[in-house]
Amino acid sequence: MNSTHPLEKRIPYLEDHMYKQNDLGLSYAKDSSTFKVWSPLAKKVWVNIYESAGAENPSDKIEMTMEDTVWALTVAKDLKGLFYTYSFIHDEKEVESADLYCKAVGLNGNRSAIIDLDETNPQGWEQDSFEQVTRITDAVIWEIHIEDFSSDQSASFASENRGKYLAFTEEDVTVEDQVDQPAGLSYLTSLGINYVHLLPAFDYENDETLPAYNWGYDPKNYMVPEGKYSSDPADPSSRIREFKEMVASLHRQAIGVVLDVVYNHTYSYEESWFQLTVPDYYYRQTHDGFPTNGSGCGNETASERKMMRKYLIDSVLYWVEEYHIDGFRFDLMGLHDVKTMNLLRKTLNERGHKNVLLYGEPWNAGSVAIYEPNKPADKFHIGDLADGIAVFNDEYRDSIKGPVFDDSKGGFLQGANGLEDSAYSTNDLIASILANTQSDVGRFRLPDEKQWARNPSQVVTYASAHDNLTLYDKLVAATNGDFSFGREVELIQLNKLHAALLFTSLGGIFMQAGEEWGRTKYGDENSFKSSIDINLLDWNRTYENKDLVSYYKGMIAIRKAYPPLRDDTNKTGDAVYFSQLHDNLLAYTIPNTTGEGDWTMMAVIVNTNGAPSRVELKSSYPLPKEWTIIANRHAAGLSPLGTILGNRLIINPKEALILVSS
16 A cells, blocks of 8 residues: 555554444434444544434434444433434545444435334244254255245235245245145245245345346345335335244244345445445555455455454344344355454354354455455365355356356266366366365376365355356257257256256255256346346246256255265265266265265266266275166156166266165
């Protein structure tokens, strides 16, 4: 940073004046309200009280006093139902901001609201519970946008709940004209997943009265649910109560809730609550004092600074303890520093939340402005991340279906691995099936650089998410771009092959909602503000492709039934033996090193070539003389589909076989 730039002196001063208590924001009681805001550089600070969220002028403006590095004010009367902001004097200029730590807001999130949070608890909230998994390798995570879930008219959601939190509370939704085909919540329980991952549902920048679609990666108020998904965005309590009702409903179905969080940037820079409260502190800057842009959104927050680190941790804790959230997915986690992520994990553990899931994107969208001694929480520094923090495995994603940034190129599923223009080989897929924890995999040895994770609990294995093409659309794009009906049978078959590999891979399991029925966005690879018609879940496809849905259900059941697939140590990975013969053919055995369950060994064989292949199964453990087939090209599940004698077999083109021995 240029030695003449004022930040050179400001940042150390602010770091020395960190506030360590946990009472920032509004502490409400019926007889008094206490406001506290950290803004050490401000010359004066006031609380502005408004009669409504849209009132032009405050009804009262009360000056705060500095106490222990924070500005504080107690008003000895009941303020419930009113709204507030802060006014700061910075460098002789007065600016107005909502409360960074506010827990409720008015319409569009521009003013903080004063409510009694206890009154937002739905009936039985104190007894709400969910038996969280003790390790992420037991998680099967289904990613969904709030509006996508219930906007399709072919499913029987109540009209007033479409696109809303409350759609997740309806238990008897079905597909139109197919009353035996579940949709919505009842579908999720039948599928067998145990976590729903919600795209951003905190308050983001938008007009909550308009139907314009947005994924929500435009943060505004981090500790408040988005109002657009509530029945009454203008009522500060409505969004909070209905969000809690959604969580409680999912918990009753034994489904946990993961919240997608975006602490790496804000929608606005100059007008953000961060910047208005403490100018330039919460963001990273270049050496000349300009905001850096590793997020690709015009700014990036500085998690390594003490009060930004505290804010992130305070916010996550609030969602866990007030809203009973069970996990967090960090957008562009590579823009946060390792120390912050590790301290978050440590703090959660110490507060009794050791089973709350933490995982994120181990990359960024630009240059990284994190300097030594700090380290970015990316894939290159995964060895520095604490146990209980996982990252997405983009190597599995790209080797299974082709590079995500080149629609026309395929991967293993399309039979493209090993071709001259292929970016990935079958070896890349082998490494990622093992959660990139092993280099010795049986008949051959993988390059050491493929062994970047300590154990499977550091890895989330996936092929598709909200970003980029859906799995189905990628299969279309990489196989001549033909969406015609006649091609669908072939594409659904490739989708099944992926399911066979995904659910027999190590690590946590993640999938985009609708992947299991061939979800399409008609080739739209970045639908963050496309129409709802492009983005919604077409529940009719659960019926049209019910054999694919059934296949996913069967594979989820198989994964749950065979503990080695969910091993969070390297014991199982060390024992897996690959006898792959050439590209686009995988054959591996997974012995039962846990001693749990009914099977002693599993074999997985997948052939994406256009011709049959001979396979000889091998293992460093004794092989059985007879195998039971539990998955083939048509079906998957716990029911036997036939038997195979010996360890030599022929596998058909575009075929998957999963074998077990007792």
